Amino acid sequence: MGRNRRKKKAIIRDLASQRIERLFKLAELEHASNPQRSNRYVSLARKIGMRHRVSIPSHLRRRVCRCCDTFLVPGSSSRIRLRRNYILITCLNCGRHMRFPYDLKLEDS
Template sequence: MRRKIAKKIKAKQDAKALIPDLLKKSKLAYKKGDKKLSLTYSKKIRFLYMKHKIKLPKTIKRQLCKHCYRVLIPSINCRVRTNNNWLVIYCLDCKKYTRILLN
């Protein structure tokens, strides 16, 4: 039983280490014009954090679209504006907003 828990913890750590690398790959693929490959990578990130219940840091969370799970690259496929203490991120792929309260 204890071995099973240790295995689970190790899998979670492995997944955590994998996420920044996947994000980098996804961005590179998007910049090269391969949107399908980019989406595969960013969906894999979602799969990992959902499966292992990983809480993503703010820096990574803001680089992924909440609605279509694509990677967000400012000035290429998203628009970032501030409006009345809100940070508004507009995804140009699915045309939806994400708002983050600033303080």
Template sequence: MAKSRKKNKAIARSIAQERIGYLFSLAKSEFSEKPEMSKRYVALARKIGMRHRVSIPSELKRSFCKNCGSLLLPGKNSRVRLNDGTIIITCLDCGSIKRYPFDKEKKD
């Protein structure tokens, strides 16, 4: 019985990862017409990830605001700046700021 339960959990997690990716693609496509639906898709993806204990991939994790839950598209509702080895992303809906380090290219 334990093996089948583990197998079911593994299947549920793989399905959850697929759905998270699909919901983020829907959120990106719907953003221009209906930003509120886009926000709802992001919220659903986060809820699925929490329920099945699946982490959202890092490239998707950086694409939404953790404060207000809106999808961040540079130039539309977010500002991206580079400052001393740091990427600064500002959400223009709620004003929250996220900072990510990056390596500068080394000059020879």
């Protein structure tokens, strides 16, 4: 693969990550008035990420149900519970549970 092609791929991946960020911002703004549109924005962002092999940042990955592509907003489309060693996020659309670990020792200091 030549230098030009590698450079072009890097540019495309950078553009894809910018589009993913923008789609998540639009989904957040649109969720109150039109939840279906925000879910569509999230599914488009995931498709862009898969097509160009760009991972969705971890702070945004927690806002998506991987089962049904729903944009998760606490209290509206998801329920968040704190357990002993993890955060439990439940999608209210499909019922999927997602667990994210956290360390209590770091929280106390």
